[in-house]
Amino acid sequence: MAKALREPKDTSAQAIARLREAGLRPTRQRVELAGVLFQSGDRHVTAESLHDEVAQTGVKVSLATVYNTLHQFTEAGLLRQVIVDAARSYFDTNTGDHQHFFVEKEGLLIDIPGESIAVAGVPAPPAGLSVDRVDVVVRVRRN
Amino acid sequence: MAKALREPKDTSAQAIARLREAGLRPTRQRVELAGVLFQSGDRHVTAESLHDEVAQTGVKVSLATVYNTLHQFTEAGLLRQVIVDAARSYFDTNTGDHQHFFVEKEGLLIDIPGESIAVAGVPAPPAGLSVDRVDVVVRVRRN
DNA sequence: ATAGTTGCAAAAGTTTTGCATTGTA
DNA sequence: TACAATGCAAAACTTTTGCAACTAT
Numbered sequence: 001m002a003k004a005l006r007e008p009k010d011t012s013a014q015a016i017a018r019l020r021e022a023g024l025r026p027t028r029q030r031v032e033l034a035g036v037l038f039q040s041g042d043r044h045v046t047a048e049s050l051h052d053e054v055a056q057t058g059v060k061v062s063l064a065t066v067y068n069t070l071h072q073f074t075e076a077g078l079l080r081q082v083i084v085d086a087a088r089s090y091f092d093t094n095t096g097d098h099q100h101f102f103v104e105k106e107g108l109l110i111d112i113p114g115e116s117i118a119v120a121g122v123p124a125p126p127a128g129l130s131v132d133r134v135d136v137v138v139r140v141r142r143n
Numbered sequence: 144m145a146k147a148l149r150e151p152k153d154t155s156a157q158a159i160a161r162l163r164e165a166g167l168r169p170t171r172q173r174v175e176l177a178g179v180l181f182q183s184g185d186r187h188v189t190a191e192s193l194h195d196e197v198a199q200t201g202v203k204v205s206l207a208t209v210y211n212t213l214h215q216f217t218e219a220g221l222l223r224q225v226i227v228d229a230a231r232s233y234f235d236t237n238t239g240d241h242q243h244f245f246v247e248k249e250g251l252l253i254d255i256p257g258e259s260i261a262v263a264g265v266p267a268p269p270a271g272l273s274v275d276r277v278d279v280v281v282r283v284r285r286n
Numbered sequence: 287a288t289a290g291t292t293g294c295a296a297a298a299g300t301t302t303t304g305c306a307t308t309g310t311a
Numbered sequence: 312t313a314c315a316a317t318g319c320a321a322a323a324c325t326t327t328t329g330c331a332a333c334t335a336t
Contacts, residue, residue, distance in 0.1 A: 025334090027292080028292095030291090046325095048324095063293095063326090064293070064295095064327080065291080065292055068291085068292085068327095081229075083228065085226065086226050087325070088326095101269070103272065112266060117263070117264045119262050120260070120261045120262075121260045122255070125253075125283045126253060128286055129244070129285060129286065130284065131283050133281075133282050135279070135281075135282065137280075138276075138278075139276050140268045140273060140274050141275050142271055143273055168310060168311080168315070170316060170317080172316080173316090204317085205318045205319065206301090207318070208318070210301060210302075211317085229325085229326080230300070230325090231299085232300090
């Protein structure tokens with residue numbers, strides 16, 4: 001009775017479908033990581049937090065694989081990488097148009113719905129460059 | 144004749160004044176770093192690029208001291224830290240209200256004047272938090 | 287069978303730290 | 312002289328890499 005006898009089939013099935021759509025082989029590790037990442041609502045993880053979280057479910061995935069997978073998911077459009085801290089990257093399961101509050105001291109990232117924020121007046125980039133995306137980070141702190 | 148016999152006095156004097164105003168002791172290393180940082184127009188450096196640059200002037204400053212100094216300058220309001228790359232921090236000599244283009248592949252940061260960009264609709268932060276500053280990064284790439 | 291994945295450990299790179307030494311005021 | 316600042320080397324971390332072993336198709 002050490003392991004969960006019945007993992008919710010739906011979750012795995014959804015994860016597998018999601019991976020297939022993204023053109024990624026549904027390996028055990030990817031299915032597990034996708035399950036953890038996408039079964040609950042929008043969330044932000046770091047490589048290490050995700051690694052720890054998966055470890056607690058009893059599944060073993062190496063940290064290197066977590067990094068690889070996070071980058072693969074990002075390239076496939078399943079995740080969005082958010083860089084707000086000099087020391088580590090965050091990966092956001094919400095790939096839609098939105099921005100973030102960042103509580104520096106706590107390393108905490110909070111979503112700001114995309115509709116609420118508007119950035120106006122972005123000048124044309126220098127010749128030869130085109131805009132990829134616009135990131136807004138509202139740095140906040142505890143009162 | 145290995146060393147410059149007459150460093151521009153003005154630069155040092157200005158740097159010393161700037162440091163005194165910021166409440167920082169004008170040590171040889173700080174004066175040198177401030178001289179390099181502030182004598183030309185606005186610029187962006189990383190700890191390593193600044194360390195290399197200073198080394199080329201013949202002055203020896205340890206990398207650890209460069210890191211310390213960059214953070215001291217930032218706390219004193221002389222620099223602004225810009226985090227756009229997962230691997231390294233940039234320090235901007237322009238502390239005024241402005242934003243950046245970032246060419247990811249080249250690690251290149253380009254200023255966007257503050258007046259041109261406007262961010263509207265930033266919601267009130269969650270209870271207990273107050274806005275420190277708003278960073279906008281326009282990620283661009285070569286065509 | 288084969289091409290894609292994973293794990294492990296080691297490497298690489300940036301940033302921080304501890305402590306003896308030095309320098310500023 | 313006292314206290315702040317520096318240098319050095321080592322430590323701490325995150326992230327990447329190389330290669331043998333494994334696995335999905």
